[in-house]
Amino acid sequence: MKKKWVWLLFFLLIVEVALASFIFLNPFKTKEVAKTSSSSTEVTALSTETSSTSKEKTKWIESDTEISFPILMYHSLTEPEGNSLKVPPAEFKEHMKWLKDNGYYTLTPEEAYIVLTENKKPAEKIVWVTLDDGYLNNYTEGFPILKDLKMKATISYITSKLGSSSYFDLAQMKEMAQSDTINIESHTVSHLDLNTLEDSHITSELKDSKAWFDKELSQNTSLLCYPAGRYDERVQRIAEEVGYKMAITTEPGYAKKSDGLFALKRVRISPGYDGNAFGEFVTSYQ
Template identity: 55%
Template structure:
């Protein structure tokens, strides 16, 4: 009898040992899979776009009204959005910029996309009697961190003219950020050439390379047909205008002061420079006057 008791005890100990062994093996086998799963999730989170499309109220083209005589509107010119006391007039305090965008929002101004701006000029139709086109030159990183944020807040559109050779520079936004802004529907990206050189001082071949290579890169990277050329430093001549048209651009903007009008040369459109120091009220006076 004692032998049977001892035998059952030995069998029980063996069974408990086997159960413990297989439990430990199972734990070690599943742990790597848990770690791998975490890595996959982390990778997915990094590649998911940060911004969903922003719902900006847009009027379908078929509902636009005909304009009697030449149509005109201000193309506002911005560059960098940052606080500065160095006297550089190309830098606007982000707080001032937000006041300006709030004024446009409060006064129900329609902000044009590049496509809409071209339609206004070429079709002589308008989505609103109060409209502006916001443009930002160069492609500074703060256009992404500040302008994009503020435009999303007030549901306004803007256009950034990018210098393609600046890709990878710390002060300029990246391809991923560029694509994020485009996907949002808030900002579209257009050409500011490859190297931002004075085009009127270059040979015909150099001008072609600057314009064609910039457009090609933007077209392929953003899966678009780039419409707009922004002349570096506003420098252009008749040769530059002709080559811009041949390169496939629909129109071009300058730094010449004034309103853009449908009866002027589409390759020398004027703009309104926004200088530092304009608060909510002062900005409104610039737009309405």
């Protein structure tokens, strides 16, 4: 009988010790979980703060006078062979390097719109590099040059040229559009002289092109490049009605808001300029 009592007391003692150990150790475990949770929250907060800071990196400079800036106009990047619309890739590289070395900030369409509508700029020296039509050499030659220099450009593409061997294809277009280097915008469907068309035809050329880019590139296409620079008041009105925010012309000069967002002037770049000659030409153009 005594043995039974001894075993019973021994059993109760073990249970009591186990229970005490659980109560004693568990708060530390709880604190550890709380600490881990707290650390996780701190990391999340830090991550959010870093992301927010990154978005606000660009410091915009407001101006008391109207801002004007060069929109450079290129087409094909190849040996000219007597064609003034063709610029050799080596010259294009020299031009971009001159801009980089001289502190120029290359704009996206979105940034250009802010400059024009809010009269502030993301850097003291700004330039908008544009290439018309969508030639394959824009992808094979221009894209790598711009990427290496960490510069940006906008290519206006003629959608009816998709599938032509002289123009970049959809996969190449998407690769560029998904980079931080190239924006793809509209050069209409068929590259017709818009000022010679009926209103309904103008509408389809502008609307169908924008809709195609919006769908294929998951974007809101904001820029229209007038084919051959031809437009009139009807074209401007319809462009705005179908959802474009700006349009670029072939008229010479620096771009500024007072000319109108649908009549932005550009600086045509022809072959034959090395880096320094290019810089002198662009800065004295106005």
